[in-house]
Amino acid sequence: MIRIEALKKQFGRVQALKSINMTVNAGDIYGFIGPNGAGKTITLRILMGILKADSGQASIFQKDAWKDALSLHHKIAYVPGDVNLWPNLTGGEVIDLFLEFRGKKTMTQKTH
Ligand SMILES: Nc1ncnc2c1ncn2[C@@H]1O[C@H](COP(=O)(O)OP(=O)(O)OP(=O)(O)O)[C@@H](O)[C@H]1O
Ligand SMILES: [Mg+2]
Structure with a gap:
């Protein structure tokens, strides 16, 4: 591998x-x-x-x-120990953002 x-x-x-x-x-x-x-x-x-x-x-x-x-x-992903994400986004929104970078459908439903 x-x-x-x-x-x-x-x-x-x-x-x-x-x-x-x-x-x-x-x-x-x-x-x-x-x-x-x-x-x-x-x-x-x-x-x-x-x-x-x-x-x-x-x-x-x-x-x-x-x-x-x-x-x-x-196919691969890497989570660094000293990761800094965006404080104004929720955990779900961060996951959605990365899914969108990869051209994938988002997990959470948009309500707006
Ligand atoms: N951009 C850089 N310029 C010069 N030296 C560097 C650079 N990046 C790393 N080094 C040097 O390369 C060596 C290896 O660094 P590295 O960051 O990979 O260690 P590490 O095993 O991840 O350490 P730690 O456990 O502290 O995270 C160290 O001596 C470091 O000072
Ligand atoms: Mg290190």
């Missing part, structure tokens, strides 16, 4: 990812843990196609996380 091989990412002199390998199979529940600054967020951003790796492979469903990001994003 998820495959990462020899993934590297550098920011100037900071080597954020030295050479990461990871395999997550169907049905796995994978705990991705590590100390602050270990590179967890960078790895997830690369997997989500938000950030481009310097070298190595990152794929989901055997599709390249960077090159195939558009088609992958129809």
Whole structure:
């Protein structure tokens, strides 16, 4: 389902990812843990196609996380821990908004 091989990412002199390998199979529940600054967020951003790796492979469903990001994003989702949503929208309205981004029908009935 998820495959990462020899993934590297550098920011100037900071080597954020030295050479990461990871395999997550169907049905796995994978705990991705590590100390602050270990590179967890960078790895997830690369997997989500938000950030481009310097070298190595990152794929989901055997599709390249960077090159195939558009088609992958129809099938995957990512909820960051530090998410900031819109305080003036209800939880239901936020879900509807994201469904509309994806061209899907909304869950809640509009009353106006
Ligand atoms: N945009 C950036 N520019 C420079 N260095 C960065 C950048 N983003 C991350 N880093 C560095 O890359 C390394 C990995 O950071 P990352 O945010 O992936 O760690 P993390 O495992 O998610 O940490 P935390 O547990 O604190 O969330 C850190 O040394 C960080 O300072
Ligand atoms: Mg992080």
